[in-house]
Amino acid sequence: xxxxxxxxxxxxxxxxxxxxxxxxxxxxxxxxxxxxxxxxxxxxxxxxxxxxxxxxxxxxxxxxxxxxxxxxxxxxxxxxxxxxxxxxxxxxxxxxxxxxx
Amino acid sequence: xxxxxxxxxxxxxxxxxxxxxxxxxxxxxxxxxxxxxxxxxxxxxxxxxxxxxxxxxxxxxxxxxxxxxxxxxxxxxxxxxxxxxxxxxxxxxxxxxxxxxxxxxxxxxxxxxxxxxxxxxxxxxxxxxxxxxxxxxxxx
Numbered sequence: 001x002x003x004x005x006x007x008x009x010x011x012x013x014x015x016x017x018x019x020x021x022x023x024x025x026x027x028x029x030x031x032x033x034x035x036x037x038x039x040x041x042x043x044x045x046x047x048x049x050x051x052x053x054x055x056x057x058x059x060x061x062x063x064x065x066x067x068x069x070x071x072x073x074x075x076x077x078x079x080x081x082x083x084x085x086x087x088x089x090x091x092x093x094x095x096x097x098x099x100x101x
Numbered sequence: 102x103x104x105x106x107x108x109x110x111x112x113x114x115x116x117x118x119x120x121x122x123x124x125x126x127x128x129x130x131x132x133x134x135x136x137x138x139x140x141x142x143x144x145x146x147x148x149x150x151x152x153x154x155x156x157x158x159x160x161x162x163x164x165x166x167x168x169x170x171x172x173x174x175x176x177x178x179x180x181x182x183x184x185x186x187x188x189x190x191x192x193x194x195x196x197x198x199x200x201x202x203x204x205x206x207x208x209x210x211x212x213x214x215x216x217x218x219x220x221x222x223x224x225x226x227x228x229x230x231x232x233x234x235x236x237x238x239x240x241x
Binding site: 064066067070073074077078080081084085087088 | 103106107109110113114117226230233234237240241
């Protein structure tokens with residue numbers, strides 16, 4: 001078994017998708033939109049996976065209980081992550097909405 | 102973090118298979134015919150684990166999978182039962198019946214080890230879940 005590599009600073013490459021603050025964001029709006037749609041899609045597929053796993057478990061299929069429960073947990077986690085992003089978005093929208101012109 | 106959950110889950114599945122092997126060994130500790138019905142005593146099964154590259158993090162952490170299930174080859178446990186229909190008819194063990202040599206102590210130690218490993222991995226799963234929940238509080 002290969003040993004677990006030490007997680008060094010150099011291993012952490014800067015996130016490609018996140019532009020540096022102050023840098024011009026040419027297609028930031030479009031990419032954020034696609035990012036959002038992709039993550040919703042991803043969350044949705046995870047929920048579908050969890051549903052399938054539970055269904056398999058219920059009808060006595062070839063699924064381990066641990067696998068089914070982990071897929072539920074993962075779907076829940078992804079959903080809550082998405083919910084947090086959505087809450088933040090709505091919050092930002094409301095803040096802007098309250099600006100008096 | 103979701104990858105860590107996958108790794109722990111692979112360990113849960115693997116330990117589950119190991120416990121399946123133990124239950125098979127204990128269930129068949131008196132089986133004097135094999136799966137095909139031949140008069141061959143059951144041989145204990147042992148599960149071999151292997152690091153799994155398909156469940157891995159970019160930093161080198163690996164999941165685990167069942168590499169193979171090995172069948173033991175030990176001398177059977179001979180019991181003198183001349184009236185038994187499956188008794189050996191000739192040779193050194195004439196009149197004996199070959200019974201499986203399943204060591205109950207080994208099997209139970211294996212079962213306890215598998216259970217403890219399972220619990221440990223559930224613990225890791227819980228820790229990574231708590232960590233993820235804590236991370237979500239950044240935006241909260």
